[in-house]
Amino acid sequence: MEIRERYESLKGLVTQRKAEFAALMDFVENETSYLTAPASTRFHLCREGGLLEHSVNVCENMLKIRAALAPEISEESCAVVALLHDLGKAGMPDRPMYIPNQPTAKQKQYGYGPSVPYHTSDKLTYLSVPVRSLYLIAPRFPLTEEEAQAIVYHDGQYVDDNRSVATKECPLLFLLQYADSWSCFVTERR
Numbered sequence: 001m002e003i004r005e006r007y008e009s010l011k012g013l014v015t016q017r018k019a020e021f022a023a024l025m026d027f028v029e030n031e032t033s034y035l036t037a038p039a040s041t042r043f044h045l046c047r048e049g050g051l052l053e054h055s056v057n058v059c060e061n062m063l064k065i066r067a068a069l070a071p072e073i074s075e076e077s078c079a080v081v082a083l084l085h086d087l088g089k090a091g092m093p094d095r096p097m098y099i100p101n102q103p104t105a106k107q108k109q110y111g112y113g114p115s116v117p118y119h120t121s122d123k124l125t126y127l128s129v130p131v132r133s134l135y136l137i138a139p140r141f142p143l144t145e146e147e148a149q150a151i152v153y154h155d156g157q158y159v160d161d162n163r164s165v166a167t168k169e170c171p172l173l174f175l176l177q178y179a180d181s182w183s184c185f186v187t188e189r190r
């Protein structure tokens with residue numbers, strides 16, 4: 001199935017807060033670069049649409065882990081946090097985070113693209129990606145506390161900033177963190 005079809009069907013899992021989610025996704029899709037941004041500057045899925053593809057991969061993997069380990073967790077919560085955990089990578093509505101690099105004259109001459117496809121914009125005030133995700137989502141959508149925790153700490157203890165959540169993780173965070181790692185380091189490397 002095409003990415004857009006997979007994405008649309010995952011969005012359909014949000015039923016309890018359907019109207020709020022539709023309003024949020026209208027903002028996300030039409031006012032940010034979410035649908036076109038890459039997932040990174042030079043690593044996984046560093047191409048147009050990479051962020052969307054990564055978000056879909058994380059959501060599908062998270063639903064599989066949920067089904068095996070924690071069917072009591074709602075699919076709706078999984079869809080919300082998985083599809084939007086990296087929304088911060090879209091930057092702000094008028095200032096995308098990832099800017100395409102241009103090939104050098106020599107690369108152009110030989111028909112090559114730039115060696116590093118994107119760079120990070122210097123026009124954004126620093127916020128970590130998960131914090132920017134929360135900054136963009138929270139005013140527009142009634143997240144539960146567990147969903148907010150999962151989004152903010154989704155890198156787990158890979159990141160020094162996250163030491164404070166150690167031993168206080170809720171199951172939703174573990175599912176998201178593992179699905180995110182699996183997607184980056186296994187699914188997207190295949």
Ligand SMILES: [Fe+2]
Pocket residue numbers: 054058085086180
């Ligand atoms: Fe991610």
